[in-house]
Amino acid sequence: MRAAPESPTRVPGRRFEGYGVLVTGAGRGIGEATARRLAAEGARVLVTDVDAGRAERAAGAIPGAVGFGCDVADRAAVEAAVAYAVESFGSLDVLVNNACACSPDAPLFEDEPDATWARDLDITLTGAFRCARAALPHLVASGRGAIVTIGSVNGAQDFGNHAYSAAKAGLASLTRTLSGHAAPRGVRVNLVEPGTVHTEAWTGREPALARAADHYPLGRVGRPEDIAAAVAFLASADAAWITGVTLPVDGGLLTSNVGLRRAFDAAE
Template identity: 70%
Template structure:
């Protein structure tokens, strides 16, 4: 069955799109008719991903973009508008992640600052550059931020979690400010997703899956589908929301439930 063309005639810019969730989102939106600019701090990786989409008959271009650099974010938006003639959707997917050290005293200022700068401030830089063009989309413009369940509950990673929580707050404040300009702003909060960043740690993913009520970790395509919904006109009356796409992890505690049920007969 051919995909629905909800994005026919639309132009999309995605950050951190060289692989994982960003690449899957680019493929999903392009398959639905969008012209997509894949940006990444690794320009070669973005170019390879865009070439793969073009080989599938989809419309995709690539650009280098470090969202920590205002000049590069401004240039990426200008590139999208130059190549496609417009910009309708911005997907802020780029992030930085540093694992917590064993002791709080060993948290490094530079790691904390980088995670917040890329994950949170980078999204603001991109939204700021894109907003005039999103407004010009005549009510079609929208921003979809990629957050995390880490921004909703404690799953460790101080800086990354703080940045994702800040991104959820920024989503709400931007939604309130930009609604009058005809631009919607929403956020998708993924749970654990099997991306290339987990390479070599497949055993950890398998253990994590045991704690998800739906019995598995996420796939990049799960997140891409949610982004496609929030970016589409199917969500035309939705703004300022955080949509968990998390296999139920925020509403279930499999480990505790199992402990409490140990030795008890199953209820019908």
């Protein structure tokens, strides 16, 4: 399949001038790209990561960013990160829940250990809950608060990884319920649902990425910047009348079964 042309990422002005933003899991990949995009549009960004050194290195390369170690599995660490953002920036206007854990499946479902299941859900789903709980009063106080969570197509269809997929599906549900609770308080809550994205997690598995690209209607896998652009839209005033939605950013993966269509084409 011919790949869709790669258009340059454009930054449409400075929609986040004066905003304070916290991004979890932002030491690399989608989180780092999101921090970079929001900072490029004027935000002060707290780059958090379970690896404090990685957070600081990422922040050091982003103007207007500050690094801070935060384990979203630890309530005290989450509350400390939120407090630091408010103290440093004067307000917290946007929370981006990106931190997650994805453990490989056991060969047989009945051999899945409790610890693996619990870890993926605790970091991916409960971690987002902890961050939203700590941030919400400050997002309400800002008068323009927004939460954007990073889900996955794994939460909508079967692509493997039982615990990770269940956690991502839970994030979509949490987005819907929290949006209804937060809307009367002036806070919007939305979710971005990426397909396969070429991040450091795929290092050494580039052939698998190349094969995956053939299953995407737009002919390629995603880039972190693709997801960051969607996050920036949903966090901005451009999406002022949007809340509770799940936005697939997946190259068309969920809309078309490319392999099946090819099978039918080959039979004709």
